[in-house]
Amino acid sequence: MPEARQFGQTGAASIDFSAGLRITVLALLVVGSIVLAPLLLDTYTTNILIRAFFVAIAAITVDIVWGYCGTLTFGQSAFFGIGVYALAIIFTEYGFGSWQALLGIATAIIAAATVAALTGWLSFYPGSTPLYASIVSLVVPIVLVQILYSGGTFTGSSSGLVGFESFDLEVENWFRLAGLSLAAVATIALIIMRSDTGRLLKALRDNDERCTYLGVDTSRYRIIVLVLTAIVASLAGFGYAAFGGVAAPENASFTFGTRLIIMVALGGRGTIVGAIVGALGIEVASAYLSGSLPYVWELIIGIALIAVILAFPDGLVGAARQLTRGMRPPGRSTTIMLRPIETAAIGGTESGTAIEVKGVGKHFGSLSVLDGVEFTAKRSELLSLVGPNGAGKTTLIRCLSDGRERSAGFVAIGGHAIERLSPNRVVQFGLGRKFQAASIFEALTVAECLRVARTYRARPSLIATSTMLDLPPAAISVVERSGLSERLGEEARHLSHGLKQALELAMVLSLEPEVLLLDEPTAGLTRAERQAFADILTSLTARDRLCILLVEHDLDFVREISSRIIVLHQGRIALDGSVNEVVNSALVREIYTGQQSTTSEAMP
Amino acid sequence: MTDALQVDRLSSGYGTSEVISDVSFKLSTSEVLAVVGKNGMGKTSLLKAVLGFLPAWQGSVKFAGKDVTRMPPHLKRRLGLIYVPQEHALFQDLTIRDNLRLGLLSDGGFETALEQVGQWFPVLTQRLQQRAGTLSGGEQKMLIVARALMAKPAVLLLDEVTEGLQPSLVDRLSDVLTRFRQQIGTSMIVIEQHLPFALGIADRYLVFKRGEIVDSAPVDREAAQRIEAHMRI
């Protein structure tokens, strides 16, 4: 069993205990208050709070989709409305009873899930933009409301449904039911959002492209999140209607949907707690103020929204956290242990073909960026791709990693043809791509970035944060040599440029790739950093038998470490040979220094 | 006489990555300065920092004695600092005529300027209504240069202007630029991979490596050799 190496602050045992104690005490306080409150509050307030609790559950789902996953959604209200009307319609049509209640719940869940799946399919696909997803989320509640309007007596049209018999609970017990449901949903949401899965969702929001190139099917994750949150919102709506005894189209409208967004924005997005604070605050204040100052209250909310977005994007909870930051110890005190995994015996034959490129071309209309590119590369080769600006190097890298990119030709990675597959599938063939500008997750810590990078290889936990991170030896090596091992708890945005590059490399190596594509990795590095990098690359080819394709401008660097150089010029391969051949070639000198050439291909 | 351009200890970069460090040089009126160096060394970033497209973390840029370090790019253009970028230098969907119009600050005097363009590059004035995106690479370069010269620049910043041009055109460009500098006193910074062209019109050269100036000297007969030593693969 490989020895686990421990990094980060020690003293984990004692911290866990006190954290566990704090959480237990907090839980008892919350549950206790919910159980006891109805005895102290007047009926009016209790009523308002019950409604507010259900709305807060819906707000939590909005926070998950927007604050954590990054989709500005106006449409969660549609799912809330589905729950409301599921109950109202069934109780109106069939009366009240246990099978009707079960049917209602089942309908609420299934209808919400179906609509969410459809919405998700429409909004999230490779190449979709956040703006488009927002627009779709706007359309869904509008469509739903129109359907309700045209439903005649079945849906109650614009007046809604009223007067159906519902669960017979005392107000105090409704309070406890709603309050505990909210507490339960909040707890589960907090647990999941703090777990590795929650980190992955934040990573999706931060840098969708990086996730795709880590082998994660980002669309699928987003759709799943949407479906699950839709079900929760629908059940919240069910409860809301069960208590209130009224179903109105407003419950499903996009006005309500924007109201939920406002609650999350004001309370603080991406915190769960912020959604609760915002929802309870606005619901209670609305109930008390909109009676006495009807239009002014709405005005205040509108102004508050603008002010928050301009000045305090993190909302109330976010601002509070900023203020208390000074009082808490810096960094996150977690102990992370990195454990090297036994990588499988290097599969494939000794002379495995890692990259195969035949007749690849890329055109934009009549403009040809790449033409007739053809080469193969084996494992343990370190192949440098050089050429003047505009020669097509980055385009070639894109054509190797994204099956949809090239206009013509054939590409195979590790023996698998990439056809027209999207990058997350190509990565699964054993490809790792490192971008020119360090593409990492700025809002996550170093350890969390590495954990997300392992998503494809090791499914992230839904409830826990790993304390043990299994990484391939190559990745651990990079983490240690660069000094990242001392900074696992630091947020990635605070790292220097060189460290960000090292982190990205470690993340890509965590994929256990067979082929590594590097786009100008030494740009902006100091001399020492470049040397360290060269050593790492050399050992990757020698020890781990990776095939590395490196795009570089620094020809000194290239000369030191490559086993082979391909020179690209005006979209074609000008030369493909050993270091010596290329370095001494007259053609290459001509390409780089622009000496007059008798066979100039310059355009007239 | 004040220098046309004076750059003092300029440092700049993207995000956390420093791309130019502590760069200082002067450009006199009518002087041509060649900036050479291998790709990716920061030459384009230098121009961008001078113009204000990249923030100046440190140091200053003075234009005819006036501190313009924090001045936004469009105002620098109005002072006569004209930029010929290496990439995305044309509006592909606009006609040749419209692209040229944007070379001047207003439409006044356009027809006169257009005549001049016709003398330098007749092919352009023959096809004014053609969309710039349909031109060949060399013709596009001609258009970009013509647009820059129309503005009668005080300081002209050229980034790889000969890329993709055939030799005869490179010679013509050389002539036009030399005449400009004699007649109007335009100073130039010329970033070039094409050494004969660069050394043919420059008075001095700078070798740029990894964001820093590593060599600076007047252009003489040995200049080409010295530069090649820096660029050797």
Add this chain to the structure above:
Amino acid sequence: MLTIALDAITTAALLFIISSGLLIVFGVMKIINFAHAAFVTVGAYAALVGARLALPWVLILPLAFATGAACGALTETTIVRRLYRRPLDAILATWGLGTVIGQVITLIFGREVQFVQAPITGTAYFLGIDYSAYRIAMIAAAIIVAVVFTGLLNGTRLGLSTRAVIMNEMLAQGLGVDSARVRLVTFAIGSGLAALSGALITPLSSVDPNMGLPWLISAFMLVMVSGGSLLTLAVSSLVLGGLQVVVSTFVNPILGGLTIAICAAVVLRIRPEGFARA
């Protein structure tokens, strides 16, 4: 039959005028202005005020435009300018502004539905049938707007600068274009157009603080489908607007109201960049 066709064309005309302002803003600034609907309402209420003051319509229309443009300029300088790098937040902030404007209007004018008399009443004999004269005038208005707009964009120096900023802002700046000013002017004109369309709608429907809202979604979707070209916008307005009228008449008016949104959503799913280059 012809009536339906004319209804389709007048609906398309109205959609075009409302959407063109949104299109220009989106093209130059790459954000969707959610307060656009509120500016439509502002224009409607400006027309209401003008009508109450018994101003001639020749004055009411420019008054509405100017009011909208002023609101737009104020919005750009105070809010939108700071959210340049946060487009989703810009949508939210402009939505907030929209509700604020709606509430202010309600506070000043009250919530009730109001009516404005059309400047041209009665029917006109047009292409063989009697059709609302005002609606026909609207078609003329849409054509005038399209012509003036295109003329501004293609014929003036400012239009050239604007087109340059739309295509490549950095290059435009390097050529001396004050892109901040272009953005301001564009936003003001776009908002002015919204207000103008609001004024034009008033005789056809009622005036209330939330009247702009239904148009917002349709305008939105049309802008996205058009991918940035005024011509494509005109065509999309005709096609989708016509479809809306047909569905409303033959199937269900409520479904008709949804036609544009649904069709556009599906179209964009298949072809995300819209149809500018079709």
